[in-house]
Amino acid sequence: MRIGYLGPKATFTEAAVAALFPSEPRQPYATIPDCIDAVAAGEIEAAVVPLENALEGSVNLTLDYLIHEQPLPIIGEIVVPIEQHFMVHPYYAPHWREIKEVYSHSHAIAQCRKFLHTVLKGAKQVPTTSTSAAAKFVSEHPHLPVAAIANRLAASEYGLTIVQENIHDYDYNHTRFIVVSRSRQPLSPDSPLYAGDKTTIVVMLPQDQPGALHQVLSAFAWRRLNLTKIESRPAKTGLGNYFFIIDIDAPMDDVLIPGAIAEIEALGCTVQLLGSYPYYFV
Numbered sequence: 001m002r003i004g005y006l007g008p009k010a011t012f013t014e015a016a017v018a019a020l021f022p023s024e025p026r027q028p029y030a031t032i033p034d035c036i037d038a039v040a041a042g043e044i045e046a047a048v049v050p051l052e053n054a055l056e057g058s059v060n061l062t063l064d065y066l067i068h069e070q071p072l073p074i075i076g077e078i079v080v081p082i083e084q085h086f087m088v089h090p091y092y093a094p095h096w097r098e099i100k101e102v103y104s105h106s107h108a109i110a111q112c113r114k115f116l117h118t119v120l121k122g123a124k125q126v127p128t129t130s131t132s133a134a135a136k137f138v139s140e141h142p143h144l145p146v147a148a149i150a151n152r153l154a155a156s157e158y159g160l161t162i163v164q165e166n167i168h169d170y171d172y173n174h175t176r177f178i179v180v181s182r183s184r185q186p187l188s189p190d191s192p193l194y195a196g197d198k199t200t201i202v203v204m205l206p207q208d209q210p211g212a213l214h215q216v217l218s219a220f221a222w223r224r225l226n227l228t229k230i231e232s233r234p235a236k237t238g239l240g241n242y243f244f245i246i247d248i249d250a251p252m253d254d255v256l257i258p259g260a261i262a263e264i265e266a267l268g269c270t271v272q273l274l275g276s277y278p279y280y281f282v
Contacts, residue, residue, distance in 0.1 A: 001028060004035045004047040010132040010150070015176040016080045017048050019193065019282045024186045026123035030043065033059050039180055044183040046075065053175045054084070056107055063233055063245060065179065066203060066274065074200060076179035078185035080282045083173075084112050084149050086164035089142040093161040096147065101126055103134035104149035112149055115167040123147075132207070135160055159183030179277075186277040193280035197251035200226065200275055201261065204235060204243045206268035213244070219249065219263040223256050243272075252276035 003021050007028025017026055027044055029035045033120040035047040039106050066072060084104075095207045099120060109116070116125065124167040128134040131150035139158035148160065155162050179187060184194045186199070189197070205212045220227055229247040248257060254271075261271050 004029050004034055004044040006049050008034055008130060008132050008136075010135065010154040011130050011213060012080060012082060012151055012175060013048055013050060013177060014132075014220070015151060015153050016078050016175075018077070018282075019080065019091060020048070020179070020187075020191075020280060030044045032059070033065050033069070034224050036180060037074060039072055039182060041252040042182070044181050045183070048052050048078075048177050048179050051077070051176045051178045053107075054173050055111060055170065058231060060233065061273055062178070062229075064236075067233075067272070068236060069209070071272070072180040072182060073184045073273075074178045074277050075181045075183065075185065075271060076273055076277050077198070077279040078179070078193070078282065079174050079195075079279070081174050082111070082168070083151060083208060084108050084131075084168040085152065085155065085162045086112075086115070086167050087138070087155045087160040087162045088147045089138055089198060090161045091160070092145065092147075096163040098145055099123055099147045100145040102147050102149060103128050103137055105129070105131050105134070108134075108149045111168045111170070111173060114169045114263055115164070118193045119164070123276075134158070184275075186275070189278045191280060193282060195279055195281045196249070197276070197278050198256055199248040199250060199252050201246050201275075202243050202250070202262060202272040203246060204270040204272075207241070209268065212223050212267065212269070215267050216244070216264050220246075220259040223260055225250060225256055225260060 004027045005017045039047045048215035052058045101124045103126045132154045134148035135150040135158045224250040226250045231245045232242045237239040
């Protein structure tokens with residue numbers, strides 16, 4: 001099975017692919033829509049794209065593209081810890097405190113502000129398209145006093161030396177990645193990383209109906225179905241129109257979740273199933 005992912009090589013997304021599909025061939029793509037379109041066109045069997053970061057929140061492009069453009073089912077999810085390391089070309093390893101410029105994705109720079117402010121105060125911070133692109137730039141300029149903030153995979157890929165590990169401000173920084181495929185067959189739970197199953201649905205409320213969201217949530221509450229996330233997104237049909245993405249902490253069954261969906265639809269809501277799938281933790 002060929003797996004596409006949000007590139008370039010050695011990003012956190014590739015680290016997620018490597019953990020979940022260690023022996024499958026991998027193909028990087030430039031954007032999230034490119035990944036999803038490649039699955040829809042049959043170029044690849046599945047794609048791994050980011051969905052949510054613990055610090056930065058949801059990746060809205062992923063959600064909107066799956067719902068409005070390419071409604072591919074979600075067949076799996078993996079949560080990966082985001083560990084940011086400070087790396088330089090081996091030439092500069094003994095003198096890394098003399099670094100004048102630090103390259104990385106803007107989110108990574110923001111996640112490491114304490115280190116940059118206290119240890120490398122005054123160094124110029126240069127945003128790049130990805131942490132991997134920053135590592136590649138440093139590897140290609142061995143005699144410049146520059147450094148990158150990236151992951152271990154990038155350091156290995158581009159031959160850089162990690163001189164300071166785990167420089168991020170917050171220890172609990174994780175990203176959720178989803179696996180989408182034309183096949184509705186979920187991934188196998190037969191993995192040491194397997195942590196459980198969940199079901200994701202999209203609910204569009206009827207217009208101008210007071211208490212509609214409360215009624216929707218009640219359908220899950222009295223069935224004792226645990227909801228791990230509720231998020232609203234613009235429906236793109238007019239100002240004030242929203243749909244709700246709901247994660248249910250349970251696999252699709254024959255009674256409870258179908259019953260909840262039927263009750264919600266009886267309220268005049270539209271329900272779309274995005275997937276029922278296993279999730280994994282690295």
